[in-house]
Amino acid sequence: MINAKAIHKRFGTVKALKGIDLDIKEGELYGLLGPNGAGKTTTINILSTLLKPDNGSVFINGLDILKNPVSSKKNIGIVPQEVALYEDLSALDNLLFWGGLYGNPASQIRSRANEMLRLFGLSDRRNDTIKKYSGGMKRRINIASALLHNPKVLFMDEPTVGIDPQSRNKIYEVIGQLHSNGLTIIYTTHYMEEVEKLCERVGIIDYGEIIAEGTVEELRNRSNTTSIINVALENPGNANLKDLQKSFETVEVDQNNQLVFRCKDSDKKLSGIVKYMDQHNLMISSIDVKKASLENIFLELTGRKLRD
Amino acid sequence: MLQIALKDLKLFLKDIKAFILVMILPIALVTLFTLAYGGMGSSSGDSSPIAIAASDLDSTSTSISTMQKIDSLKGLKLKHMDIGSAKNRVINGSETAVLVFYKGFQDSVDKGADPPMELFFDRSQEMEVNILQQALIGNLTGILGSKNMENKVHTMIDKQYADLDESTRKMIHSQVSEGFKGNDEEFSSSPEAALKMTGLVGEEKTNWGMLQAVAGVAVMMLLFSVAGMSGTILSEREEGTLKRLLYSPIHPNSILFSKMIYAMFVAIIQLIILFIFSWLVFDLDILTNPLGLIIMIVTTAFACTSFGIFLASISQTRKQAESLSTIVILIMSAIGGSMIPTFIMPSFMQKISVASVNYWSIQGFFDIFGRNMATVKILPEAGMLLLIGGIMTGISLFRFRKHVLKVV
Numbered sequence A: 001m002i003n004a005k006a007i008h009k010r011f012g013t014v015k016a017l018k019g020i021d022l023d024i025k026e027g028e029l030y031g032l033l034g035p036n037g038a039g040k041t042t043t044i045n046i047l048s049t050l051l052k053p054d055n056g057s058v059f060i061n062g063l064d065i066l067k068n069p070v071s072s073k074k075n076i077g078i079v080p081q082e083v084a085l086y087e088d089l090s091a092l093d094n095l096l097f098w099g100g101l102y103g104n105p106a107s108q109i110r111s112r113a114n115e116m117l118r119l120f121g122l123s124d125r126r127n128d129t130i131k132k133y134s135g136g137m138k139r140r141i142n143i144a145s146a147l148l149h150n151p152k153v154l155f156m157d158e159p160t161v162g163i164d165p166q167s168r169n170k171i172y173e174v175i176g177q178l179h180s181n182g183l184t185i186i187y188t189t190h191y192m193e194e195v196e197k198l199c200e201r202v203g204i205i206d207y208g209e210i211i212a213e214g215t216v217e218e219l220r221n222r223s224n225t226t227s228i229i230n231v232a233l234e235n236p237g238n239a240n241l242k243d244l245q246k247s248f249e250t251v252e253v254d255q256n257n258q259l260v261f262r263c264k265d266s267d268k269k270l271s272g273i274v275k276y277m278d279q280h281n282l283m284i285s286s287i288d289v290k291k292a293s294l295e296n297i298f299l300e301l302t303g304r305k306l307r308d
Numbered sequence B: 001m002l003q004i005a006l007k008d009l010k011l012f013l014k015d016i017k018a019f020i021l022v023m024i025l026p027i028a029l030v031t032l033f034t035l036a037y038g039g040m041g042s043s044s045g046d047s048s049p050i051a052i053a054a055s056d057l058d059s060t061s062t063s064i065s066t067m068q069k070i071d072s073l074k075g076l077k078l079k080h081m082d083i084g085s086a087k088n089r090v091i092n093g094s095e096t097a098v099l100v101f102y103k104g105f106q107d108s109v110d111k112g113a114d115p116p117m118e119l120f121f122d123r124s125q126e127m128e129v130n131i132l133q134q135a136l137i138g139n140l141t142g143i144l145g146s147k148n149m150e151n152k153v154h155t156m157i158d159k160q161y162a163d164l165d166e167s168t169r170k171m172i173h174s175q176v177s178e179g180f181k182g183n184d185e186e187f188s189s190s191p192e193a194a195l196k197m198t199g200l201v202g203e204e205k206t207n208w209g210m211l212q213a214v215a216g217v218a219v220m221m222l223l224f225s226v227a228g229m230s231g232t233i234l235s236e237r238e239e240g241t242l243k244r245l246l247y248s249p250i251h252p253n254s255i256l257f258s259k260m261i262y263a264m265f266v267a268i269i270q271l272i273i274l275f276i277f278s279w280l281v282f283d284l285d286i287l288t289n290p291l292g293l294i295i296m297i298v299t300t301a302f303a304c305t306s307f308g309i310f311l312a313s314i315s316q317t318r319k320q321a322e323s324l325s326t327i328v329i330l331i332m333s334a335i336g337g338s339m340i341p342t343f344i345m346p347s348f349m350q351k352i353s354v355a356s357v358n359y360w361s362i363q364g365f366f367d368i369f370g371r372n373m374a375t376v377k378i379l380p381e382a383g384m385l386l387l388i389g390g391i392m393t394g395i396s397l398f399r400f401r402k403h404v405l406k407v408v
């Protein structure tokens, strides 16, 4: 559905994109994960014909978007990073206006607008001006506005930044629904939890390059850390970190004075940890095993944390 | 394209403040300006008396009594002084004009010839001088040509030559009357020629002050309102909706054109409301040349809109556009004759004023309402407005493509 090859883009001296390749199948929900300034928005802007790449090619639904920008635009829905709505118009008027720009019949747009208001749970607020909406509700209409013309592909650029958990969950729910209806979605974010929860496939982008790509599980297996074991001790003062690190390379003490072990095979490690504690007279008060998040993978790949 | 314009109109109608600014403020200002100009150039106005200097080099009974007559007129006051200092006072701006009766004034009047007189005036005070001119010419005709004058002379003779015997005085009287007879016809037209003044104002019935107020304020307020409306393109950029418009298959140029359609539509409505108001309240005869008026309204709206969009296109932000517009529009309106009529400006300013939108619009409206010209005669003004508008639109499109669309 989306096929991009070797997209390069520079702004003056800043090389924003240094050869991005994307191959996204129809109906796929693809997450583009990266820290601030990684090039997520630039990628979306190029895929949506708003920006011209310096070189490279982009095909969407079989159309070369650089040669057919106008017809390509009808296939594309874009949710901008910032809420872009007319504050003084009602939600319904906003939807009707944005939908009306694609040349579809008015009756079709109207029924689609009502459908979207239902989908996003805002039917009863349809006639309120956007001004009166909460941040989360605005974000919902911001997404709905991109769907009025029934696009084949939806680009969502950090659609959940700075919103309340209720609206966030509503948005996840709607994305799940759109996805199950077969819409192809590219979702950018710097929240790895979102990607883990929502996306089938993830591309990790950093400094304008995709440094890793695959399903969340694939990425996790590729890394040295698949699990994280948190151990709380009754008597943490007695533990000797230096000595611990001799036995277990990847151990740290976190801010709660808990021991954090990173490992690939948690079962084996777990018995080793219990044994060590026993030998050194350390009382375990709780122990907890988690799957490693993509945060760790990013850390391993770049030596930096995803969020600073 | 039309959807965007309709959306903007919807937003405009929701904004009460903008509505008042665009529709009510111009009406208030026109009223204010009309009152301020008073009956400038109008036959029915009652402005405060104009004082001018006067020098009587003839010092004869005729010249003295004529001066007295003029002085007694409502709306005119004469300040007698010698010609040299009077001229100096005009030159240094202390007086608007000096009326001079030369030696031989009485002789000429007696002979029925043009009396030698001259009005020296300050060119920059043309408005006052124009009014003065009308008043002087009209009244000189009346004073010098009337029986009243003759009677005055008779009484004067009786008073001054009371020691003469009856028959001599009768003889003098009949001679004087004889002289007046010949003068009557000739004099009815001669003061105008004798005063040697050109460029007299047109229609007697025209209330030039009101017309100046309506046309001047209309164009200036139009510029302000369209500048505001054009500025919405910058707020759309700031609020991200311009970016969203660019996501759609609509051609980028259409976004600019839709703003122009919207602004032009509101501008035309604004002008229509203003003219209807002037018709109802100031008796402006808006039906005198409907076709010409429509042409002027549309071309004025187009030129102003292009100018507004031009101001938006050279600004980075809405705020910047607003302050730039305020300055540029005020200056252009001042130069173009929206605040003060161009004919009272010094000639170098008059030359600059043709570069403004205001000038051509105002002249066009003057042609229709003041000079009662046929529709073809206003085509040059309409053409100039189209030309200015076309150039401004062209530059705006270029700037818009190059700078405003840079939203990513």
Ligand SMILES: Nc1ncnc2c1ncn2[C@@H]1O[C@H](COP(=O)(O)OP(=O)(O)OP(=O)(O)O)[C@@H](O)[C@H]1O
Binding pocket: A011, A012, A014, A015, A016, A034, A035, A036, A037, A038, A039, A040, A041, A042, A043, A081, A190, B408
């Ligand atoms: N219009 C522009 N002019 C100059 N530099 C730009 C422009 N747009 C982006 N950049 C630069 O390109 C790089 C990538 O920016 P981009 O906005 O794509 O990052 P992002 O991944 O979307 O970040 P964020 O998470 O903060 O939204 C950054 O270094 C940014 O400073």
Ligand SMILES: [Mg+2]
Binding pocket: A040, A041, A042, A081, A157
């Ligand atoms: Mg971004």
